[in-house]
Amino acid sequence: MKTLKPMFWRALPFIVAYVVVLALISAGVINDYIFAIIVTICINIILAASLNLVTGFTGQFSLGHAGFMALGAYTCALITMHFDSVFGFALGILGGAVVSALVGALVGLPTLRLRGDYLAIATLGMAEIIRVILLNLGITNGAAGLSGIPQYADWNWVFGLTAVTLIVLWNYIRSSHGRRAIAVREDEIAAEAIGINTTAVKVQAFTIGAFFAGIGGGLYATYFYVIKPDQFGFLKSIDILVIVVLGGLGSLSGTVVAAIVLALVSTVLADFSDIRMIIYSLILVLIMIFRPGGLMGSKEITDTVLGKVFRRKEAKA
Amino acid sequence: MNLRRRTLLGATAAVAAVGATTACSAKPGGSGGSAVTGDTIKVGVNYELSGAVATYGQASVDGITMAIDEINAAGGVNGKKLEIISYDNKSDAAEATTLANKLFTQDNVLVGMGPATSGNFKAIIPVANKNGVPVVSGSATADDVTWDGSTVQEYAFRICFNDSFQGTIMAKFAAENLGASSAVIIKDNSNDYSKGLADAFTTEFENQGGTIVTSEAYVAGDTDFNTILTRIKGQSFDVIYLPGYYSEAGLIIKQARDLGITAPFLGGDGFDSPTLLELAGASALNDVYFTNHYSSIDEDPTVQDFIKAFKEAKGAEPSAFNALGYDVGKFVADAISRASELTGDAVQKAMAETKGFVGVTGTFDMDEHHNPVKTILVIGLKDGVQDSSEKVG
Numbered sequence: 203m204k205t206l207k208p209m210f211w212r213a214l215p216f217i218v219a220y221v222v223v224l225a226l227i228s229a230g231v232i233n234d235y236i237f238a239i240i241v242t243i244c245i246n247i248i249l250a251a252s253l254n255l256v257t258g259f260t261g262q263f264s265l266g267h268a269g270f271m272a273l274g275a276y277t278c279a280l281i282t283m284h285f286d287s288v289f290g291f292a293l294g295i296l297g298g299a300v301v302s303a304l305v306g307a308l309v310g311l312p313t314l315r316l317r318g319d320y321l322a323i324a325t326l327g328m329a330e331i332i333r334v335i336l337l338n339l340g341i342t343n344g345a346a347g348l349s350g351i352p353q354y355a356d357w358n359w360v361f362g363l364t365a366v367t368l369i370v371l372w373n374y375i376r377s378s379h380g381r382r383a384i385a386v387r388e389d390e391i392a393a394e395a396i397g398i399n400t401t402a403v404k405v406q407a408f409t410i411g412a413f414f415a416g417i418g419g420g421l422y423a424t425y426f427y428v429i430k431p432d433q434f435g436f437l438k439s440i441d442i443l444v445i446v447v448l449g450g451l452g453s454l455s456g457t458v459v460a461a462i463v464l465a466l467v468s469t470v471l472a473d474f475s476d477i478r479m480i481i482y483s484l485i486l487v488l489i490m491i492f493r494p495g496g497l498m499g500s501k502e503i504t505d506t507v508l509g510k511v512f513r514r515k516e517a518k519a
Numbered sequence: 520m521n522l523r524r525r526t527l528l529g530a531t532a533a534v535a536a537v538g539a540t541t542a543c544s545a546k547p548g549g550s551g552g553s554a555v556t557g558d559t560i561k562v563g564v565n566y567e568l569s570g571a572v573a574t575y576g577q578a579s580v581d582g583i584t585m586a587i588d589e590i591n592a593a594g595g596v597n598g599k600k601l602e603i604i605s606y607d608n609k610s611d612a613a614e615a616t617t618l619a620n621k622l623f624t625q626d627n628v629l630v631g632m633g634p635a636t637s638g639n640f641k642a643i644i645p646v647a648n649k650n651g652v653p654v655v656s657g658s659a660t661a662d663d664v665t666w667d668g669s670t671v672q673e674y675a676f677r678i679c680f681n682d683s684f685q686g687t688i689m690a691k692f693a694a695e696n697l698g699a700s701s702a703v704i705i706k707d708n709s710n711d712y713s714k715g716l717a718d719a720f721t722t723e724f725e726n727q728g729g730t731i732v733t734s735e736a737y738v739a740g741d742t743d744f745n746t747i748l749t750r751i752k753g754q755s756f757d758v759i760y761l762p763g764y765y766s767e768a769g770l771i772i773k774q775a776r777d778l779g780i781t782a783p784f785l786g787g788d789g790f791d792s793p794t795l796l797e798l799a800g801a802s803a804l805n806d807v808y809f810t811n812h813y814s815s816i817d818e819d820p821t822v823q824d825f826i827k828a829f830k831e832a833k834g835a836e837p838s839a840f841n842a843l844g845y846d847v848g849k850f851v852a853d854a855i856s857r858a859s860e861l862t863g864d865a866v867q868k869a870m871a872e873t874k875g876f877v878g879v880t881g882t883f884d885m886d887e888h889h890n891p892v893k894t895i896l897v898i899g900l901k902d903g904v905q906d907s908s909e910k911v912g
């Protein structure tokens with residue numbers, strides 16, 4: 203029992219989020235529009251959290267996340283359209299994640315020997331290659347993309363996949379693998395000097411990041427019915443990066459907060475479409491000026507006052 | 520560490536700048552309530568007002584607002600005014616879906632208009648079907664938008680002809696009016712519109728007994744086409760079919776004429792932009808024909824009245840997208856006025872039963888696949904200005 207109680211406290215935010223949304227959906231407070239925003243937030247959390255593992259925790263600047271998202275989206279869409287059932291959808295999500303992870307490992311091996319700006323360019327190129335291949339393959343229907351993808355993503359799926367992503371990443375970062383990744387971020391030469399195989403660490407983080415980006419892509423495909431190669435361009439990678447930077451490099455809870463804040467800002471501004479992008483961009487600039495490390499810096503929610511309360515409860519238990 | 524942070528800051532600033540430059544104008548929308556409150560009927564506008572294809576969305580919305588303003592000034596539909604609720608989907612399919620949800624479940628509009636492009640329109644059709652709200656697009660021309668060969672999208676309609684129709688008509692025109700028996704195709708490989716037109720043209724042209732000498736391809740964004748054109752120059756052919764957008768087509772025509780290629784250029788509605796003239800120059804634009812939804816030299820009084828009114832309201836010559844948007848607005852109002860009651864189902868039924876609707880882009884009936892049965896115009900250019908227009912189909 204003693205080990206179960208702290209786990210309960212850690213799971214509490216997830217349980218609360220799940221139950222509250224579920225209750226509001228059945229009460230009819232959350233209509234399709236609000237639900238669409240919640241799904242967007244969850245997909246952005248999955249994508250940004252997986253990129254944060256690569257860029258925030260391992261310190262590898264990647265501009266190719268939309269490429270992995272595209273692989274996940276197309277794989278999931280093709281499998282779901284072929285086996286039109288919940289089982290097919292589950293298979294699609296898994297298949298998309300696996301394909302994406304495989305490509306991530308394959309691309310990561312040569313490119314992760316590069317650093318900084320060079321790596322950014324290489325990953326950018328990789329995402330473009332994926333996009334152009336999708337544009338020219340027959341099975342992906344070229345530039346017109348795939349439409350009529352069956353929608354199986356209800357709240358259970360969306361929440362479940364988001365929670366799994368966050369819990370796995372949280373535990374990974376706190377494992378010995380994660381600490382090696384952080385060591386590589388802090389000082390690659392020092393990390394190498396104490397015997398860490400830096401390339402292996404980077405490829406591992408990159409592969410896991412790609413895996414979850416694939417899941418995010420799969421959810422995106424099934425929720426928004428239509429996917430086209432041009433949805434997964436350079437700007438999509440930047441959109442994801444913005445969430446990571448805004449939340450704080452190396453802060454999973456920061457990513458969650460930033461994804462929610464950006465979605466809310468965008469939603470509120472939807473009614474003022476003529477000045478929306480100006481205000482949105484202005485908010486980004488202001489946050490970067492006043493909080494250059496992002497909303498949460500590299501701290502987690504558990505490092506703040508809220509976390510102390512939790513920890514005391516855990517200690518008592 | 521410092522370098523990394525600076526790079527990220529730079530990236531963020533770049534995005535912010537991109538975001539700011541793509542921002543543009545739209546009418547703010549209202550919210551809440553049901554489709555019909557007292558004397559107003561709410562209609563939704565979900566268009567690309569910023570982003571990659573903002574020109575199409577803005578032009579369409581200009582046409583729609585003009586039509587709705589005219590209808591309201593004339594007393595509205597059955598005594599009720601139409602109220603537009605407008606959103607910008609940022610040329611993004613996911614955003615279009617989200618906003619469609621907002622229009623249909625929160626704003627409770629009676630009818631939805633847009634988006635302009637086939638991909639974004641396809642993205643909102645499942646939402647429309649789910650909520651029983653009829654949606655109309657004026658420019659989603661991909662073949663499978665409302666009918667994929669087996670099932671009709673119940674609540675989706677369009678008022679423009681589809682891509683393969685354009686290719687087919689142009690092949691007929693080439694064979695019958697220009698007497699061509701051999702053709703070269705130059706298409707944009709990154710674009711489904713271009714590929715669709717090229718395929719339809721090839722099929723029909725070969726049916727007419729013609730031969731396709733060779734097929735060349737480019738990618739949107741290219742600027743130097745001399746390699747393709749030099750290869751073509753050495754061959755013998757009667758016409759060049761160039762189904763693409765004005766931005767590349769203008770350059771291709773200019774460079775071809777500079778190389779001494781004098782064969783007629785044939786294209787689709789992607790040619791319809793003043794930019795074509797700017798890029799190619801007036802002297803290159805002779806013997807150029809393209810299929811289009813409407814022509815400003817059409818002497819039909821409906822067309823001339825529209826052009827005159829548009830010039831007065833917006834101070835510019837209307838484009839095909841303006842005309843199509845205008846027809847979308849009129850078509851929606853027409854269907855609402857014929858509907859037995861003010862519900863999505865009744866309006867959907869009225870739209871499906873449309874017969875002899877008179878629009879700027881032609882008179883049409885709605886067929887069982889929710890596509891209009893309408894004529895197409897083949898426009899000929901002389902020194903860069905429209906010289907002839909012929910109704911075909």
